[in-house]
Amino acid sequence: MQYIDYGEGGGPEVLRLATAPTPAAGPGEVLIRIAFAGINRPDCGQRIGRYPPPPGASPILGLEVSGSIHAVGEGVEEWQVGDAVCALVPGGGYAEYCTAPAAHCLPVPAGCTLAQAAALPEALFTVWDNLFERARLQPGETLLVHGASGGVGSTAVQLASRKGVRVIALAGSAAKAEACREWGADAVIQYHDEDFVAATHALTEGRGADVILDMLAGPTLARNLDALALDGRIALIAFMAGAQSTIDVVPILRKRATITGSTLRPCSLAHKARLAEALRREVWPLLERGECLPRIDRVFPLADAAAAHHHFESLRHVGKLVLDCQTA
Ligand SMILES: NC(=O)c1ccc[n+]([C@@H]2O[C@H](COP(=O)([O-])OP(=O)(O)OC[C@H]3O[C@@H](n4cnc5c(N)ncnc54)[C@H](OP(=O)(O)O)[C@@H]3O)[C@@H](O)[C@H]2O)c1
Structure with missing residues (x-):
C-alpha cells in the first residue's frame, strides 16, 4: 500500500509518499480501506519527533480515518466486510489501509460524507x-x-x-x-x-x-x-x-x-471502547439528524500531505483538514 513517510522528521516538506506492506487485522481488529484521514496537531508533533507513537501503535502518522471494512480479524462479530465506518486509531491513518480495534469503530452516520466522517473521531x-x-x-x-x-x-x-x-x-x-x-x-x-x-x-x-x-x-x-x-x-x-x-x-x-x-492516544483500549459506546448513545443520534457535523476546510490528496501540513500549521484553517487516501 502507499502511505506517507516522514523519514528522519522535520518540517512539512519531509512528508513523502512511500510503499509498505498492507497491515493485517489481528484478533479483535478490523482492516479498513481508508477513504479519508483527518489531520490533527499531534501528527505535526510526531513529524518533528516530539510525539512518538505509543508502544505497539503503527509508526505511520494519522489518528482518525473513514472508509470501508476490508477484512475482519479473529473474534470480530460486530462488523462485516464492506461496512462504512469511521475509527479512532493509535496511528496508521496516512495510508491506503490501516488496522483499528473493532471497538473503536463507529458507523458513518446517514447524511455524513466520508470526508466528514474521517474528521469525527479524534475531536x-x-x-x-x-x-x-x-x-x-x-x-x-x-x-x-x-x-x-x-x-x-x-x-x-x-x-x-x-x-x-x-x-x-x-x-x-x-x-x-x-x-x-x-x-x-x-x-x-x-x-x-x-x-x-x-x-x-x-x-x-x-x-x-x-x-x-x-x-x-x-x-x-x-x-x-x-x-x-x-x-x-x-x-x-x-x-x-x-x-x-x-x-x-x-x-x-x-x-x-x-x-x-488527559491525552487520548495512550489511554487504554477499554477506555476508548467505553468512549465509543458513549458517543454512539449520546452523539450519534445528533449526527444522524445532520447536527454537529464537522466543517471541512480543505481536502488534500494523500500525496500532498506536505501541503496539507503547511496549511494546517499556518493556522488559517477553520474546522478540519482531511487527506483523500485513495488518490495517491
Ligand atoms: N489531550 C488530547 O487527548 C487531545 C486530543 C486531540 C487534540 N489535542 C490537542 O488539542 C489542540 C487543538 O487541536 P485541534 O486539532 O483542534 O487543532 P487546530 O485545528 O489547529 O485548532 C487549534 C486552534 O487554536 C488556536 N490557537 C490559539 N493559540 C494557538 C497557538 N499558540 N498555536 C496553535 N493554535 C492556537 C487557533 O485558532 P485561533 O486562530 O482562532 O486562535 C487554532 O485554530 C492541539 O494542541 C492538539 O494537539 C489534544
Whole structure:
C-alpha cells in the first residue's frame, strides 16, 4: 500500500509518499480501506519527533480515518466486510489501509460524507472524555472554549450548544468568529482585540465560566483561573502556549476549582471502547439528524500531505483538514 513517510522528521516538506506492506487485522481488529484521514496537531508533533507513537501503535502518522471494512480479524462479530465506518486509531491513518480495534469503530452516520466522517473521531472522543466526563459539563452551565475554530474547539462548540450549554468561543479573526456563531456559540470573544477574562466576566454577570477547555496552558492557565466561576473546572488537553505555567494557587482554593488533564492516544483500549459506546448513545443520534457535523476546510490528496501540513500549521484553517487516501 502507499502511505506517507516522514523519514528522519522535520518540517512539512519531509512528508513523502512511500510503499509498505498492507497491515493485517489481528484478533479483535478490523482492516479498513481508508477513504479519508483527518489531520490533527499531534501528527505535526510526531513529524518533528516530539510525539512518538505509543508502544505497539503503527509508526505511520494519522489518528482518525473513514472508509470501508476490508477484512475482519479473529473474534470480530460486530462488523462485516464492506461496512462504512469511521475509527479512532493509535496511528496508521496516512495510508491506503490501516488496522483499528473493532471497538473503536463507529458507523458513518446517514447524511455524513466520508470526508466528514474521517474528521469525527479524534475531536469527538477528546471532547466527550474531557468536557462531558472529566469536567462533568452540565446543561445550563457556561463553557469557555479556546481554539474554538479548530478541529477540537469547533466540536466542543457544536456539541455543547446542542446539549443545552451556554458557549463562549474564543476566536483569532472575524472569519473564525463568524464560523463559531454558525456552530452555535452564544457569544464570541475575538481575543486579539479584547481581554478574554474581562469579556467572560462581562458576559456572565461577573460569575465566570463553569468549564474552560484549555489547549494553550503556559501563561493562559493563570488567566483561565481568573475567568473561572466558583466550583469551576478547567479541562487541559494541550499546551500550545507552553508546558510551564506559573499560577497563584489561592484562586484554586477560593473557587473550589478542579483542573483536569488527559491525552487520548495512550489511554487504554477499554477506555476508548467505553468512549465509543458513549458517543454512539449520546452523539450519534445528533449526527444522524445532520447536527454537529464537522466543517471541512480543505481536502488534500494523500500525496500532498506536505501541503496539507503547511496549511494546517499556518493556522488559517477553520474546522478540519482531511487527506483523500485513495488518490495517491
Ligand atoms: N489531550 C488530547 O487527548 C487531545 C486530543 C486531540 C487534540 N489535542 C490537542 O488539542 C489542540 C487543538 O487541536 P485541534 O486539532 O483542534 O487543532 P487546530 O485545528 O489547529 O485548532 C487549534 C486552534 O487554536 C488556536 N490557537 C490559539 N493559540 C494557538 C497557538 N499558540 N498555536 C496553535 N493554535 C492556537 C487557533 O485558532 P485561533 O486562530 O482562532 O486562535 C487554532 O485554530 C492541539 O494542541 C492538539 O494537539 C489534544
